Amino acid sequence: MEILQVESSLICTSRIAGLEKMSLRVLRSQGGKRQVAVDPIGARPGNWVYTVSGSAARYAAGNFAVLTDLTIGGIIDNWEPDTPAS
Amino acid sequence: MEILQVESSLICTSRIAGLEKMSLRVLRSQGGKRQVAVDPIGARPGNWVYTVSGSAARYAAGNFAVLTDLTIGGIIDNWEPDTPAS
Amino acid sequence: MEILQVESSLICTSRIAGLEKMSLRVLRSQGGKRQVAVDPIGARPGNWVYTVSGSAARYAAGNFAVLTDLTIGGIIDNWEPDTPAS
Amino acid sequence: MEILQVESSLICTSRIAGLEKMSLRVLRSQGGKRQVAVDPIGARPGNWVYTVSGSAARYAAGNFAVLTDLTIGGIIDNWEPDTPAS
Amino acid sequence: MEILQVESSLICTSRIAGLEKMSLRVLRSQGGKRQVAVDPIGARPGNWVYTVSGSAARYAAGNFAVLTDLTIGGIIDNWEPDTPAS
Numbered sequence: 001m002e003i004l005q006v007e008s009s010l011i012c013t014s015r016i017a018g019l020e021k022m023s024l025r026v027l028r029s030q031g032g033k034r035q036v037a038v039d040p041i042g043a044r045p046g047n048w049v050y051t052v053s054g055s056a057a058r059y060a061a062g063n064f065a066v067l068t069d070l071t072i073g074g075i076i077d078n079w080e081p082d083t084p085a086s
Numbered sequence: 087m088e089i090l091q092v093e094s095s096l097i098c099t100s101r102i103a104g105l106e107k108m109s110l111r112v113l114r115s116q117g118g119k120r121q122v123a124v125d126p127i128g129a130r131p132g133n134w135v136y137t138v139s140g141s142a143a144r145y146a147a148g149n150f151a152v153l154t155d156l157t158i159g160g161i162i163d164n165w166e167p168d169t170p171a172s
Numbered sequence: 173m174e175i176l177q178v179e180s181s182l183i184c185t186s187r188i189a190g191l192e193k194m195s196l197r198v199l200r201s202q203g204g205k206r207q208v209a210v211d212p213i214g215a216r217p218g219n220w221v222y223t224v225s226g227s228a229a230r231y232a233a234g235n236f237a238v239l240t241d242l243t244i245g246g247i248i249d250n251w252e253p254d255t256p257a258s
Numbered sequence: 259m260e261i262l263q264v265e266s267s268l269i270c271t272s273r274i275a276g277l278e279k280m281s282l283r284v285l286r287s288q289g290g291k292r293q294v295a296v297d298p299i300g301a302r303p304g305n306w307v308y309t310v311s312g313s314a315a316r317y318a319a320g321n322f323a324v325l326t327d328l329t330i331g332g333i334i335d336n337w338e339p340d341t342p343a344s
Numbered sequence: 345m346e347i348l349q350v351e352s353s354l355i356c357t358s359r360i361a362g363l364e365k366m367s368l369r370v371l372r373s374q375g376g377k378r379q380v381a382v383d384p385i386g387a388r389p390g391n392w393v394y395t396v397s398g399s400a401a402r403y404a405a406g407n408f409a410v411l412t413d414l415t416i417g418g419i420i421d422n423w424e425p426d427t428p429a430s
Contacts, residue, residue, distance in 0.1 A: 001282075001293060001294040001295070001326065001327055001328055002293060002294070003284075003292055003293070003294060010136070010162060011162070011163045011164070012136070012159075012160030012161060012162055012163060013161070013163055014127055014160060014161045015127070015159060015160025015161070016126060016127065016138075016146055016148070016157075016158075016159050016160060018145065018146060019159070019160075024136075026089075034089055035087060035088060035089070036087040036088070036089060036136045037087070040274060041272055041273070041274060050268070050270070050282075050294045052274075052325055052326065052327055053140075053327045054140055054141075054311075054312055054313065054327045055140065055141055055142070055312075055313055056313070056315070056316060056325050056326060056327050057142070057327075058142060059276065059325050060274055060276060060325045062274070067138055067142050067145050067146045067159065068087065068138065068142060069087055069138055069139045069140045069142050069143075070087055071274075072274075073270075073273055073274050073277070073325065074270030074272060074273025074274060074277075075270060075271070075272040075273070076268060076269070076270055077269045077270060077271055078269070096222070096248060097248070097249045097250070098222070098245075098246030098247060098248055098249060099247070099249055100213055100246060100247045101213070101245060101246025101247070102212060102213065102224075102232055102234070102243075102244075102245050102246060104231065104232060105245070105246075110222075112175075120175055121173060121174060121175070122173040122174070122175060122222045123173070139226075140226055140227075141226065141227055141228070143228070144228060153224055153228050153231050153232045153245065154173065154224065154228060155173055155224055155225045155226045155228050155229075156173055182394070182420060183420070183421045183422070184394070184417075184418030184419060184420055184421060185419070185421055186385055186418060186419040187385070187417060187418025187419070188384060188385065188396075188404055188406070188415075188416075188417050188418060190403065190404060191417070191418075196394075198347075206347055207345060207346060207347070208345040208346070208347060208394045209345070225398075226398055226399075227398065227399055227400070229400070230400060237403075239396055239400050239403050239404045239417065240345065240396065240400060241345055241396055241397045241398045241400050241401075242345055259379060259380040259381070259412065259413055259414055260379060260380070261370075261378055261379070261380060298360060299358055299359070299360065308354070308356070308368075308380045310360075310411055310412065310413055311413045312397075312398055312399065312413045313398075313399055314399070314401070314402060314411050314412060314413050315413075317362065317411050318360055318362060318411045320360070329360075330360075331356075331359060331360050331363070331411065332356030332358060332359025332360060332363075333356060333357070333358045333359070334354060334355070334356055335355045335356060335357055336355070
């Protein structure tokens with residue numbers, strides 16, 4: 001699982017069915033790369049989270065029908081990013 | 087899910103059966119890498135979209151028989167690419 | 173799906189059962205990285221193709237029992253590689 | 259499978275159901291990138307381990323219901339990291 | 345599938361059940377990155393092989409219960425690595 005920081009919510013008026021009412025968050029890696037994840041937990045901007053990818057992401061969303069490849073698995077209690085490595 | 091920009095359509099006269107009549111789009115990451123995705127939504131060149139990968143991509147195409155590993159999930163309403171990071 | 177160029181065929185006298193009689197091709201990305209894919213279409217050296225990865229690659233090979241993680245999905249009609257990006 | 263070194267445990271008070279009581283470890287690649295894995299073995303900080311990813315990670319956790327995409331598969335008996343390559 | 349070179353065997357006294365009696369090999373990419381794969385063929389150090397990843401790796405191991413995400417698929421008859429590209 002990856003360690004990423006919540007940056008903001010993502011708004012898509014035009015999107016596929018199949019994400020139900022799940023919230024989408026923009027996450028940012030320490031190196032600066034941004035990805036989108038489903039958030040079943042309610043993470044806030046600034047939180048460091050770990051994410052579950054692949055088919056497990058659909059289960060992690062609490063509903064296998066949710067069409068995601070990345071889901072927030074948990075908010076890390078204390079996280080100290082270190083010097084950028086990748 | 088990744089955040090990519092639609093560049094153009096992709097034309098393949100010779101291709102496998104199994105993509106039905108789905109449209110293929112060339113997408114470009116902020117860093118410049120190009121990938122191909124199925125587009126069930128009707129995105130236009132210039133649109134920023136998020137994409138669903140892996141087995142979820144087949145479901146996202148609206149038909150599990152569509153042979154894709156990357157499908158456009160939604161058009162992002164407002165997206166400001168920032169300085170290239172990866 | 174990725175966009176890659178066919179370089180050559182790949183010969184493996186010693187290999188696992190499970191690829192049936194499928195042809196293997198060496199593909200090269202614009203950045204120069206080489207990968208191996210199953211070719212159900214009959215692509216030729218120099219052709220630019222798009223490839224399907226993951227579990228969809230097995231379906232794309234036309235036979236789910238074919239043990240591949242990368243299969244050529246189509247030959248791109250006209251492709252202009254641009255300046256290397258990644 | 260990847261070769262990574264155990265750095266520490268990971269504490270998440272707020273997390274999804276579905277990880278049961280599995281321990282989470284922060285692992286670090288030789289290049290410095292950090293990831294999170296489920297540890298069914300009891301690895302200690304400093305151990306070099308190999309990790310199983312994808313759907314096999316759920317099986318490797320000993321319970322397919324465990325929502326992970328990365329699981330420690332074994333502790334390597336003797337491992338000499340070499341000069342950083344990637 | 346990737347093209348990698350066999351470097352050595354890997355010994356793990358403490359490991360998960362589920363790899364049966366499969367041999368583990370350390371493989372090295374042309375760029376120097378090392379990974380671990382199951383070897384159902386009997387490759388030797390120095391051999392260039394191609395590898396199957398993802399869920400196909402479990403099938404390629406000859407037994408879907410083998411918990412691997414990377415399996416050697418074949419030994420390449422003649423392989424000339426070229427100048428490092430990635």
